[in-house]
Amino acid sequence: MEQDLRKLKSGTDVRGVALPDAGREVNLTDEAVRRIAHSFALWLAGQKGAGAETLRISVGHDSRLSAQRIKAAVLQGLGAAGCAVTDVGLISTPAMFMTCVTEGFMMDGAVMITASHHPFDRNGLKFFTPAGGLEEAQLKAILEQANATLCQGAPARVERRDFLPLYAQMLADKIRAGVNAPEDYAHPLKGLHVVVDAGNGVGGFFVDGVLAPLGADTTGSRFLEPDGRFPNHIPNPEEPEAMASIREAVLQNGADIGLIFDTDVDRAGAVDRQGNEINRNKLIALIAAIELEEHPGGVVVTDSITSTGLKAFIEQHLGGKHYRYRRGYKNVIDKMVELNAAGHDCPMAMETSGHGALAENYNLDDGAYLMVKILIRLARQRRAGGDIADLIRDLKEPLEMQEVRLPITEADFAACGQKVIASLESYAAAQPGWQVADDNREGIRVSFGPGEGEGWFLLRLSVHDPIMPLNIESDAAGGARIIAQKLLPVLQNMPGLDVSPLEKSL
Numbered sequence: 001m002e003q004d005l006r007k008l009k010s011g012t013d014v015r016g017v018a019l020p021d022a023g024r025e026v027n028l029t030d031e032a033v034r035r036i037a038h039s040f041a042l043w044l045a046g047q048k049g050a051g052a053e054t055l056r057i058s059v060g061h062d063s064r065l066s067a068q069r070i071k072a073a074v075l076q077g078l079g080a081a082g083c084a085v086t087d088v089g090l091i092s093t094p095a096m097f098m099t100c101v102t103e104g105f106m107m108d109g110a111v112m113i114t115a116s117h118h119p120f121d122r123n124g125l126k127f128f129t130p131a132g133g134l135e136e137a138q139l140k141a142i143l144e145q146a147n148a149t150l151c152q153g154a155p156a157r158v159e160r161r162d163f164l165p166l167y168a169q170m171l172a173d174k175i176r177a178g179v180n181a182p183e184d185y186a187h188p189l190k191g192l193h194v195v196v197d198a199g200n201g202v203g204g205f206f207v208d209g210v211l212a213p214l215g216a217d218t219t220g221s222r223f224l225e226p227d228g229r230f231p232n233h234i235p236n237p238e239e240p241e242a243m244a245s246i247r248e249a250v251l252q253n254g255a256d257i258g259l260i261f262d263t264d265v266d267r268a269g270a271v272d273r274q275g276n277e278i279n280r281n282k283l284i285a286l287i288a289a290i291e292l293e294e295h296p297g298g299v300v301v302t303d304s305i306t307s308t309g310l311k312a313f314i315e316q317h318l319g320g321k322h323y324r325y326r327r328g329y330k331n332v333i334d335k336m337v338e339l340n341a342a343g344h345d346c347p348m349a350m351e352t353s354g355h356g357a358l359a360e361n362y363n364l365d366d367g368a369y370l371m372v373k374i375l376i377r378l379a380r381q382r383r384a385g386g387d388i389a390d391l392i393r394d395l396k397e398p399l400e401m402q403e404v405r406l407p408i409t410e411a412d413f414a415a416c417g418q419k420v421i422a423s424l425e426s427y428a429a430a431q432p433g434w435q436v437a438d439d440n441r442e443g444i445r446v447s448f449g450p451g452e453g454e455g456w457f458l459l460r461l462s463v464h465d466p467i468m469p470l471n472i473e474s475d476a477a478g479g480a481r482i483i484a485q486k487l488l489p490v491l492q493n494m495p496g497l498d499v500s501p502l503e504k505s506l
Contacts, residue, residue, distance in 0.1 A: 003027065003029070003031075003032060004147065005032055005035065005036060005143050005146045005147050006140070006143045006144065006147060007027075008027065008028065008032065008036075008124075008143070009136075009139060009140065009143055010124070010464070011136065011328065011330065011463075011464070012126075012133055012134055012135065012136055012139055012330055013116075013124050013125065013126050013139075014028075014036060014124045014125040014126075014139070014143075015028075015115055015118070015122060015123075015124035016028030016032070016122065016123070016124060017121055017122060018064070018066035018069075018070060018115075018121060018122060018123035019065060019066050019120070019121040019123075020121075021120075021121050024121065028066075028070065028122075028123055028124065030069070030072075030073040030076075031073075032146075033070050033073035033074055033077065033125070034073045034074075034076050034077040034080070034151045034152075034153045035077065035146040035147075035149060035150070035151045036077065036125060036142065036143065036146045037073070037074040037075075037076075037077030037078050037111060037125070038077035038078065038080050038081050038146070038149065038151040038153075039077075039142045039143070039145040039146035039149055039151075040077075040078075040109065040111065040127055040142050041055060041057065041077070041078050041081035041083050041109075042081060042145060042149070043138070043141060043142045043145060044057070044108060044109045044129065045081070047129070048108065051082070052081040052082050052083055053081075053082035053083065055081075055083045055084065055108045055109065056083070056084045056085075056086065056106075056107050056108050057078055057083050057084070057085055057086070057107060057108060057109045057110065057111060058085070058086045058087075058088050058096065058099040058100075058105065058107045058109075058110045058111070058163070059071060059074055059075065059078070059085055059086070059087055059088070059110070059111045059113070060087075060088040060089060060090070060091035060095075060096050060099075060110070060111075060112055060113065060163070061089070061090065061091070061112070061113035061114065062090070062091075062092070062093070062112075062113070062114045062201060062202045062226075062228075062263050062264045063090065063200060063201055063202055063226030063227060063228045063263065064113070064114070064115065064120065064122075064123050064228040064263075065120060065228035065229065066121075066123045066228075067113050067123070067228070070113050070123055070125075071087070071113055073153070074111055074113065074125070075087070075155075075156045075158060076151075076153030076154060076155075076156070077151055077153060078111075078156050079153065079154040079155050079156030079157070080151050080152065080153050080154040083156065083157070084156075084157045084159070085156045085157060085158045085159070086099070086105070086107065086158075086159050086160075086161055087158050087159070087160045087161070088161060088162065088163040088164070089160070089162060089164075090164065090202060090226060091112070091163060091164050091167075091202065092164070092167075092202045092203070092205075092264055092265035092266070092368065093112050093114055093116075093126060093264040093265065093266045094167075094265060094266055094364055094365070094366035094367070094368065094369065095163060095164055095167040095265075096110050096111075096112040096126070096128060097110060097128045097132065097133070097362070097364055098163070098167055098170075098362075098364075099163050100128055100129060100130040101130055101362065102163075102166070102167075102170075104166075105161075105163065106130075107130075108129070108130075109127065109128060109129050110127070110128040110129075111125055111126070111127055111128075112125070112126040112127075112128070112264070113125060114126060114263065114264040115263075116262060116263055116264055116266065116267075117234060117235060117236035117238075117239075117262045117263055117267075119234075120228055120229055120230055127139070127142075132362065132363060132364070133330070135330075136330075164205055164209070165205075165209060168205055168206070168209025168210050169209070171206075171209075171210050171368055171369065171372050172209070172210045172213050172214055174369075174372050174376075175188055175189065175210070175214055175372055175375055175376055175379075176188055176214070178372075178373075178376035179376055179379045179380060181379070181383075184215070186214075186215075187214055187215030188214055188215070188379050189211060189214040189215050189216035189375065189379060190214075190215030190216070191215075191382070192215075192216050192217065192256050192257075192375075192378065192379065192382065193216070193217040193218075193219070193220075193253065193254065193255040193256045194211050194216045194217070194218055194255060194256060194257055194258075194259065194375070195218065195219070195220045195221045195222070195246070195249045195250055195253055195255040195257075195258045195259070196211070196218065196221040196222075196224065196258070196259045196260070196261075197221070197222050197223055197242070197245050197246040197249055197258065197259070197260040197261075198221075198222075198223050198224045198235065198260075198261055199223050199230060199232065199233055199234065199235025199236075199242060199245075199260070199261065199262070199263065200223045200224075200225060200226060200227035200228075200229075200230050200231065200232060200235065201226065201230075201235040201261060201262065201263035201264065201265070202226060202261075202263065202264055202265050203224075203235070203261030203262075203265045203268075203367075203368070204223075204224030204225060204226065206259070206261070206265075206368060206371070207221050207224055210368075210372075219253055220249050220252060220253030220255060221249070222245070222249055223245075230263075232245070233245055235260075235261065235262050235263040236262050236263075236267075237260050237261075237262060237267055237268060237269030237279050237354045238279070238280075238353055238354065242260060242269075243260065243269060243271070243277050243279065245260070246258040246259070246260040246269070246270075246271050247271045247275050247277065250271045250272075250273065250275055251275045254273075255273065256273050256378065256382070256387075257270060257271065257272060257273060257374075257375075257378055257388060258270060258271035259371050261367050261368070262354070262367065265366070265367050265368050266355065266365045266366060266367055267353065267354035267355055267356075267365070267367045268354060268367030268368065268370055268371050269283060269354055270283065270286075270371065270374060272387065272388060272389045273387065273389075274389065276389065278388075278389075278392075279354060280352045280354075281306055281307045281309070281310045281352065281395070281397065282392055282395065282397070283350070283354060283356070283370075284300070284302055284306065284310060284350045284352070284356070285310055285313050285314070285391075285392045285395045286374065286388070286391055286392050287348055287350060287356055287358075287370060287373065287374075288300045288313075288314050288318060288320060288348065288350075289318060289391040289392060290373055290374070290377050290391070291347040291348045291358065291373075292314075292318045292319065292320045292347070294347065295320075295345050295347040296319060297319060297320060297321070297345065298320050298321070298345045298346060298347045298348075299320065299321045299322075299323050299336075299339055299344050299345065299346040299347075300314050300320050300321070300322055300323065300346075300347075300348055300349075300350070301323045301325055301332045301335050301336045301339065301346060301348070301349035301350070302322065302323070302324055302325065302332065302349070302350055302351065302352070303324075303325060303326065303327045303328070303331070303332055303350075303351040303352055303353075303442075304324055304325065304326055304327055304440065304441065304442040304443065304445070304458055304460060305327065305352055305403075305458055305471045306322075306324060306352060307397065307398050307473055308398075308447070308455075308456060308473070308475075309395060309396035309397055309398065309475075310322070310395065311324070312396065313392075313394060313395045313396070317394045317395075322439075323335065323339070323346075323439075324437075324439055324440060324441065325441050325442070326441055326442040327351065327442060327460065327463075328351070328463065329351045329353065329355030329357075329365055332349040332350065332351050332355075332357075333349045333355075333357045333363055333365060335349060336348065336349035336357065336359060336363060337359075337363055340359055346359060347359050347360065349363075354367065356370050358370075358373070374388060377391070396475075398455065398473040398474060398475055399474060399475050399476060399477060399479070400455070400472075400473065400474045400476075400477070400478075400479060400480040401471075401472070401473050401480070402471070402472050402480055402484075402505065403469060403470065403471050403472075404469075404470045404472075404484075404501045404502050404505055405467050405468070405469050405470070405501060406467065406468045406469075406470055406491070406497055406498060406499055406501055406502060407466060407467060407497075407498040407501075408466040408467065408468060408496055408497060408498070409466075409496050409497070409498055410466075410495075410496035413461075413465075413466035413496075414461065416495075416496040416497070417461035417462075417468055418461065419494075419495075419496075420459070420461075420468065420491075420494045420496075420497055421443055421444050421459065421460075421461065423494060424444050424459060424490065424491075424494075425444050427490055428444065428446050433448060433449060433452050434446050434448070435447040435448070435449075437456075440458070442458075442460050443458055443459050443460025443461060444458070444459055444460075445457070445458040448479075448482075448483060448486075450476070452482065452486075453474055453476070453479045453480070453482040453483035453486065454474055454475045454476040454479045455472065455473045455474030455475055455476070455479045455480065455483055456472070456473055456483070457470060457471065457472045457483050457484075457487055458470070458471045459487075468497065470487075470502065472484060481506060484502060484505065484506055485506065487502075488502055488503065488506070
C-alpha cells in the first residue's frame, strides 16, 4: 500500500521516524522526502506566479544523524523541479528563516531539516518563505500534492554557502548596539561570565560566534559539539535533566548567567547566578519586563496555561495587558500578528514551552534572539550594580503545579472532548466558589479562593491527539489536591473520558 504522506503532518511541520535504531518503522523515507520537497517547490512557484526553475531555495539541517540522508533526498526533490539550491549546512531553525530576508541571500524559500527536541531517531522538514513559516493549511496543500505527484528525483543545481557565521555576527552586533558600552563598544560583555549548554544540538555556535567576540568569559560551557545521538541529555529546556545540567554549570563555574538551547535553537531557557531557573512563567515574565519597558502598556500574548501570578505581574507590576490564548506556539504568534495588524501594540508572544517571538524580529520564534535581549539587559543591570533576577523579583510563582493527561476513549475524540468541556462549563457556572475565567480562550479555566484550593485548573482538548490535558496550579500547600478532588467526581460522570490518571495522582 502506498504511503499516505499526509500522516507525516505535525502541526506546521513534517515529522517522522528517520532511523530504525529504536525499533520503529522508518516512515520518513527518501521517496517521501523527495516528493514533499518537490511539491514544496511547485507550491512556492504557484505562490510566486513563476516557473520553479526561477526559484532559489536554501536547505540546512541540525545535528541529527539522519540529516545527510534526508538532505540528499530534499536536493533530489528540488532538483526535479529545476530549482537552484543553496546548501547552508549545519544551522539553527531561526537562522534558516533568516536566509530568506538577509541581504546577499534573499531566498525565495527555505527547507530546514529538524525534529526540534524529539528523540534522535526522528527527523522532519520545516518550510519557510520570506513571509515566515508555513501555515497548517499551506502544508496540508503541499502534502496533498505530494500524495498525488510522483517524483523520481534529479540532480539539483547546488551552491554551498555558510550562513550561520553571518547570523552569529548579526546577533553580536545587536548586543553591541543594545548595550552601547562607552568604555569598550566592541566588547560589551567583558567582565561577564556566561555559560552555555547546547545539549549537542546546534546552539554551540553561540559561544564562539556571539559571546567570545563580545568579551564574555564562557569557561564551563558544555556539550557544544553537535552530536545527533544526544549522549548527555535531550536538548530541551522543558526537561528537568536539561535544566539541572545548566544549573550545575552555572554554580560550578560561578557564572553570571547560564543559557540553554533546544536542538535547533528556536527555544531557550536560562539560569541566574544563584542557580534559579528562568523558564516557563519566569522566562515569559523576564522577556515581558524587557519588552514592556520599550512598549509601555503593550499586549503580551501567552498560551492558556500561564499562571495567575504571571497575569498579575504583567498587568499590575509592568502596566501591560495580558492576552491569554491557545496552546501551540504558532497560535500565539499568529495572534500577536493579528493584534498588531488591528492597531494594538503587541511586542511579544510566548508559550510556556519556551517558544517566544518578538514583533521586532520578524515575528520569529528564535531562542538565540531572546537570549540576546536578556544579555543586553544583563549587561546594563550589572553596570548599574544590579542583576537580571531583579526584573522578576515581584513575580509570584505558584507553590504547586501538575499536569495530568486524560485519554478519550471514543472514536470521535474531538466531539467527545467538546462535550466534556461544555458539560463542565455548565456545572462550574452553577457551583458557588467556582470562578470561571472570562478571558480564557481554550477549554475551561476555573479558579478557587482561599480554603478552596487557592488556585485554578484548566481542562482543554489536544488538537491532534485523543487526550484532554488537565493543568492544576495552587498557591497553597495541598491546594492542587483539593482542586483535583473537587473535579474528579464531576469528570467521572463524563462519557468517553478515562480519568484513571487523575485518580492515580491523588
